[in-house]
Structure formats: structure tokens, C-alpha cells
Amino acid sequence: MLGLPLVLGVAVGYIALLFLVAHATDRMAAAGRAGWLSSPAIYTLSLSIYCTSWTFYGAVGSAVRSGIEFATIYLGPTLVFMAYWLILKRMVRISKEQRVTSIADFVSARYGKSATVSLLVTFIAIAGTTPYVALQLLAVSQSVEALVGARAAGTDVAFWTAATMAFFVIAFGTRRIAANESQPGIVAAIALEAVVKLVALVAVAIFALMLLPKGALPNAAMQDWRPALERVGTLADDGGTRWLVMLSLSAAAIICLPRQFQVAVVENRSEDHLRTASWLFPLYLFVTALCVLPIAAAGLTRLGPDVAADTYVLTLPLLEGSSALAMLAFVGGLSAATSMVIVAILVLAVMVSSHLVLPLLSRRTSNLVGLTPAVLFIRRMVIVVVMIFAYIYATFSAEASLASIGLISFAGAAQFAPALILGLFWRGGTRLGAVLGLSSGAIVWLATLFMPSFGVGTEFAAALAALLLPAPMHPVDPLVFGAVLSLGLNTTLYIVGSLAHRAGALDSVQATAFVDAMQGAGSALTLNRSADRRQLYRLTRRVLGPDRAYEMFSSGAAGGDRPAVEGVFVGEVERELANAVGTASAHLLVTRAVRGEPLSIDAAMILLDETQEAIEAAKALGVRSVELERTAADLRAANRELTLLLDEKDGFLSRVSHEMRTPLTAMRSFAELLSDGPLPDDEAARFIAIIRTEAERLTRLLDDILDLSRLEAGVAPLHVETVDASAIARDSADAMAALASKSSVSISLNQNIGAPPLITADADRIKQVLTNLLSNAIKFNGGHEEVLLTVSSSGGILALSVSDRGPGIAPDMQPKLFTKFATAGGAPGRGNPKGAGLGLAISREIMERLGGTLTLDRTGPNGSTFTARMPLESAAPGASIAAQ
């Protein structure tokens, strides 16, 4: 155990450091040197107030008690941030356009700036947050007790923590009236705390990892780390219900918890920061969750069964003799608790002052002189009162489990989800639906989860479960029952209430601003109203102060010195006032100052219809743009193909003219020699023989071109019948024997086949293919003496292969081997001095016409093999050449 003065000294020193950091940052910001605070990394770190002492200490306890479901608390926010473009980005954009200051403000702004809605949200937030703040005080108190033991008696740690935190928030969080202005000191302190708590948790996890190889202690809860980890990896045997409910609650919490809304939406300085946070914040949560595994395993194998798993983070290093690490863990837990408390009570203060106290004040008196100091005073009072309530709760609920309060608070915040999330996408959601949904969900949450957490009304909750659920579902998990019932009823009544009631003009304007926010409709809509210039100026002066009021009314937007100001400027003033007192209160105050004609329903509807049409047109334009781009891509591809075909055609014509010119030139030259005068008989005979040979060559070329073009056009006559492929191969080999003999090459026929291989084909054409292949093989045999013709079959497919032992075909030549005149240029060592280069193209065309293939199977320095394949007549219908 550590000494109480040491622990308290470290705690006080750490909180003093926070004060110092906040103060220094405020001074830097005033001097314009705090630009680094607007970075995505600081934004992401501020999001980590999600990880409270419940996470820091309680996650290990949850893992030991309930297994892998502890991870859901981190996975829910991970999923929301990975899909930030769906909800969070929309919320941030709307918040900036509507000058939203809190979640109550956001929800009420969606439903026509309804004061009732903002009041309901504020009440639920107070009910859900105060016990959660108490939980943090309790965690700090219990962590001190865990470190110093009985010596902590008589020291009210919770009280002093509450008092210090209240002072901190008053000092750094209530200097400005504009609630959506950044609080640089507080943001810096929170960022520092985010780093401290992660470093502390990682340090303890590494320490725990180092303990695992040492094995278990004799009196430990478990005797091996493997079964300990298996316990942490246990999946609840309830069909995944609890997993799904906790995942949904934590996903809702990251948006709906008032403090999370504050840091994620209100404090957001750029939508671009969300892109970084979409992976960096999940990574933060991942590392935090990963640390839980070794700490839980080491705790179970090194600590006795009497040590509470919720304190493993502290007791593991302490009981293993590492006081410094225990102290670091304590500071980490203190960071987790204080960062949450700072933001949570600041947010509550803004909400209570804007949505509860100010509307009451403005109803009682019409002359609110000096509203700015009044708002700040109210916020300070609210901070003190909330802290007192939290302290009282912590004092009287000292035995409460950390985990249960956290989840109950999540379920309370989740009640905002139907009105908030559906309101972002469904234009039909109305104020009545929101009020019905929020109030019914809150009542069920209070009755089934919140009150039973005090030990009040547990029988009622159990009786309700017995009444609503069939017997096979008993006993039901209280959290699952309370969360599903409250959210189910909330959502149902929201939809029913919305469908039953037609939205008012302002509701419709706001619904359009929210639903079409991503299409830029957020700030475009303006109500057609006017106000007395002097009256509006007096109101602005009272709320925002004389300097800001003068600045606004002296701008061009105020319309010069005219006695009345128009709707656009009235809207601007209302949004500016909303910064200070929230949208609902601002709307209330401005409405009282506005004179002139109220907006008619018809005017509002025309305005909305026009906006809708513009948005639809923009959407259609976007779709058309994508279609055009796709068409352009298709055309580009077609153009490329056409260009290739043109190249091929040009090449073909060039080759044909070249091939024809050579024999024609020779024929003409020798004919001229013969016609020039008498020549000796033997010489004349030789010239005539050359002319005949060249004429034959020309005829062959023209026959080949004609044959190929007929084959390509599908008009070449084919006499298809059942023929014996072995006989064709034999005939082909015999036919080429003379040519082979002239080149000192022998043709070996190898028939690896039993029964006569019958195929349905044109025997002459197959023979044409084989003689062409054999002719090529003889020409390009590289001086070797043997060319091999193999007849084989496999899987119902006949293969006729011709192999030579020549130098192979160059890689760049292979892709165009079967094209027209492919070999005219020739590959190194494999030019075709005699042929026109149409043989392979004709052969492949023949094989394809007969339902077969011709491929180059092998080529290299040891020779090449060409194979013609066809289905055997006896083959099964499924036999496939492609598979060969």
C-alpha cells in the first residue's frame, strides 16, 4: 500500500498541471498562437472522453465477468465513426449552419426550434448524466482507497474531486457566452488527459504481459493464463441478444451522449477532421480494448479471487511491487474520470441555462437587462448544483457496480436516437412525434432501468417483464428488456405521432434544412418576416453585448438605416443569438421582437416546393453527369478498339502488297530479259522455271488470302463427317515425308491412344492444319533430325500435337503468332523466308470453325509444341476443350 499524502499529492499535482496547461493554452489562444488545437489529432483525442473511468477500470471487470461482450462498448463507436459520412458529417454540417450549442439545441432545432423538445432532452440528459458524473467521483475515491487501504478513511476524496472539477470548469469553461466557441484551455487539458490515460493503460498491459510467463500464484483465482483468456473470450449463450443490444447502445451513445455530441459535433472545427477521426478514434479504442486482455489474464492468475476485477488495473502493479506503475495507473484513471466530468457538467450547464432557466426568465420579464452576465452566472450555478447532486449520488450509491450505471446512462442517451437520427433522413418527422417518442421512452427507461439502479421499483420492472414477455423468455436480462422496450416504444410513438400530425410552417422549413443539409439547403431557407430595427438591436445588445451588436447592425446585411430589417438579417441575428442561448430560446426571443406579417403556410409551402425542385434538379444533374461519364468511358474503349483494328488492317494491306510485289518484280524482270533478245536455251529455260515458281507462289498467296477470308466470313465449304484422326495423322506424316527427307528430318508418329479416335470434322481441313504445322516444324527444327507428331486423348478431347526442337519463339512474337502475316517479320532464328505467314492464321480459323482449338502449348530453347484439339465423337456432352 502507498501513503495517503503521496497519493493525494500526486493527484493534486496532476490536477494543478491540468490548470497550468489550460491557463497557458488560453493565453496562447488569446495571442493567436493556438492553431495546433484545430488539428484533426486534437479533435480525435478530445473524442476519447468516451473512455471514462468506467472504461479504464471497469472494462477489465466486465471482461472477467461477461467475456468478450466488453468489446461491444468500443465496437459500437468504431462502426459509427467508420460510417461517419452517413450521420456524423451531416450532423456537423447542420450544427454549423444552425449554430447549434448542444444536443438539446440540435433536436429542438430539427422540430421547429421547439422549446418542449429541448426541455425534454435537457431533463433526460440531467437524469442520465448526473449518476454518470457520480460514478467518476466514486471511481476516483475507490482508486485512492485501493492504493492506500484503510488510511483513506476520513478523507472525502469524492468531495474534493467534485469541488476541484467544479472550480476548473467555472474557471475555464464559462468565460464566453457563445457556447459553440471553442474552449481552448479545456480542449488542451482533455487532449493531454487522453494521452495520459492511454499511456497508463498500455504500460499496465505491457507489465501484465511480462507477468504471464511467470505462471500463476498458488492462491490466485485461476492457475493458468490460457483458461483465463478463454474466460475473457466467452460469448454469452443468449443467441447474441445482449451483444446486439450493447453494440446498438454504444453506437447510439457516441452520438447521443451530451458530452460526446459536444466534442464530436459542437467542437468540430472542420468536416475534414472527421476523415482522420474515422480511423484514428477506432484505433484508439482498439488499443484500449486490446490492453484489457493481458490485464484480465494476469489479474486472474496473479491475484486472489477476493480482489475485485474492476480494480485489476491498479492492484496488479501494486501487489506485484511496482508502486510507480500503480501511481501511473492511478493518474490514468484520474484522467479518465476528470476529462469526462469537465465536459459533461459544462454541457449540462449550457443546456440547463439555455433550455430551462432562460425560457423561464424571458417569460417572467420582458426587460432582460444585462443578459450576458446572467447567462454566465446561471451556467456557473448549474455546474455547482450538478456537482452537488453528483456528490450526493456518489455518497449514497457507494456500493453500485461501475458497469451498471454506465450502461443505464447509455440507454438514457439512446432515447434521443429515434428523434435525432430519423429526423435527419425523414422529412415527415414532426414535433408531436418527437415529444411523444422522447417522453414515452424516457418514462420506460426511468421505470425499468434508472429507478431500479437505486433499488426503487425493481418489483414493478419485473412485473412489467412478466406481463409483456412470454414465459419461455424468462428470466430476461434487465438491460436488454429495459433498452428494447423503451427504444421500441419511443420509435413507434415517434412514427405514429409524426404520421398523425401535420407539421407547421417552421417545422417544415427546419425539416428541409436538416434532411437536405448535404444538398446545401441548410442555410438557404429563410422565413419571410421583418422586425423593428431598434427593438431587435436592443435584444441583440442585451444578449451579445454592445460591441457585437454594433458590429452586426453596422454591416451591409442590416439594410442601412431603414426602420425595419428583413427576414434574412432577422435569421442571421437569430442564429447569432442561438450561439449564446440556444436555438429554442433565441427563436423565442426573436419571435417576440419580430413585427409585421407572420409567415403564411402557403408562403412557406411555396418556398419549400421551390427548394425541393432545385434539390431534385441538382440530384438529377448529378445522376446525368455520372451517366455521361460512363458513356464517355465506353466510347473511349470503343475508339481504342477501332484504332487497333485500323492498325491491323493497315498492316495486313502492307504485308499483302509486299508479298505480291516480290514475285511480281521477279516475274517482270525475267520476262523483260526474255523479251530483250535471244538467250541460250538452258538460261531461258531456267528463267521460265523461275517465272513459273514465282507465279505458283503468287497463286498460293492469293489462294491462302481467299481461303482465310472465306473462313473468317464463314462461307468456306466444310465437309464434316466422322473420321479417324489416327488415319489423318498418318496420311499427313506420309504427305510431308518427302519435304522432311529433303531437309534431312524424319517425322515420328506417336499414337498414345487405344481405340481409333473418331472425330466429327472435315478430314481434308484437319490434314491441311497438320501439314501446315509439320511444314513449320520441319523448317524451324534447328538442324535436328526428328519432328514428333503425337495423337493422344484426355477427358474426351483429342489432341494432335506437333513438336519441333528448334530455338523457340520469342516472347514478343507469341501474342501475334496466330495473326495474319505473323511470321513475315519473323522472330530471331525463326523467320519464315518462304511462306507468307498465313498458315497459322488459317489453321486456327479452321480449328475454330470445326469446334476445336489450336494453341501453342510449349516453347523455349528446346523447341516448340503446337496442339490442335477437338472433342472425340464418343466424348461425354460435358467434355470441355477449355478445361484441357
Place this chain on the structure above:
Amino acid sequence: MSATPPLSQAPPVKAMPPMGEPPARSAPSALTMRRWRDARRAVAIGSIVLLSPLALSIFDRGTVLGVPSVVLFVFAVWLAGIAITRLLAKTIDER
């Protein structure tokens, strides 16, 4: 005064510049961005499906090097999701 050349004098297709070819190193097209956004949707839906109780129940058996398979599966899916989200977040231009 110059007369309009007849259609037959139009340059051959091969000589024409490629239609709508984007300049080198230009910003990704709307179609490309749409594909990236589709990928982003697929990651979100895939993560939800892979972290559903049904998917977890498939891996809820046995251990790998002493660590339960389901723990390894959850953390592997989690890390993969973060990595892909980072890649997409850096690729997709929101403006």
C-alpha cells in the same frame, strides 16, 4: 471565304485525338469517386455483418496459441476495418 470541307475529307479516326481523355495526373473522375464511395459503404456493411452474433458463433470454438478464436476474429476484423477506412479516408475527396 473558305468552304466547309466535305465529310469525306475528315481526318481518319486514328488521327483524331482520344475522346474526352483526361489530362495526365488529373483529379479522380466522378465515376471513380463513386466507386470509392461504394467501397466505403461495403466496408461499413461488411463490418456490421462480420461483427454480428451469427458470424461470431462460427468462430466461437477452439483456441489459437492459447487465445480463443473468437477473440482473434473480433480483433482481426476490427483492425482490418480500421486499415481499410484509413485507406478510403485518404483516397476520397469529400470536397
